[in-house]
Amino acid sequence: MMTIVSEQGMNVEALQTKYLIIDCEIYTEGTRKYWKIMRVGNHIEVHHFFDDMLKAFDMDDLVMLWSLVKDKFNSTEPTDDKEREIWVELKRLFEPDTNDELWKLQKKIHDLTWKLYDSCGVHHVSTEKGIDIYMLVEKEYPLSRETLTLMLVAKLLVDQDNEMSIELLRKIFM
Structure with a gap:
């Protein structure tokens, strides 16, 4: 029926x-x-x-x-x-190449904004000085400890308990 x-x-x-x-x-x-x-x-x-x-x-x-x-x-x-x-x-x-000029500029990064494009799995870190860093979520990049810490702080301000922040913490302590 x-x-x-x-x-x-x-x-x-x-x-x-x-x-x-x-x-x-x-x-x-x-x-x-x-x-x-x-x-x-x-x-x-x-x-x-x-x-x-x-x-x-x-x-x-x-x-x-x-x-x-x-x-x-x-x-x-x-x-x-x-x-x-x-x-x-x-x-x-x-x-990613460790000899790339972008990765050497990390020492000058003091303030940053951090975004995640979920659709394509890309981190975007940008500074007020116009430095943009794009990174695939699943890849390892030659980030300095300071840059990772700044990324984590920026992320924690937005969302305190998140899988992405846990992943960043793991990378910092490795």
Whole structure:
């Protein structure tokens, strides 16, 4: 037997479709430059800031973008500022290097804000002096004890009992 249910009692949500990233290029509009992310099915996204891209991406998107950028710039050098920026930020995320200038700047970090992009699993540490550090949650980075402590303090101010703060504590004491 079938029961007829009125539409008003139904809670129907559309299925969310995820389209894979197939290409990335620099898009210029006037004097501003953007990253133009092309997905399967001719879906296009435009991002001006790396933060905005992280808000819209998940881990699969980041891995796919890194793969595309790595393939493109392993054979050639980035020529544009936007190309260089995405190359450097993704390389720091996926292949941290202790000789990188960013990690040496940690000694000058005294004040910071800390964010976590849950969708893609990225820590973002920024300072008032304009230093931005992006780190994948599951990777180990050459962070100084002082930077880890500042991250922990910033996190504890927001949420006192959290798995992320416990993870940061473990890293500090290791």
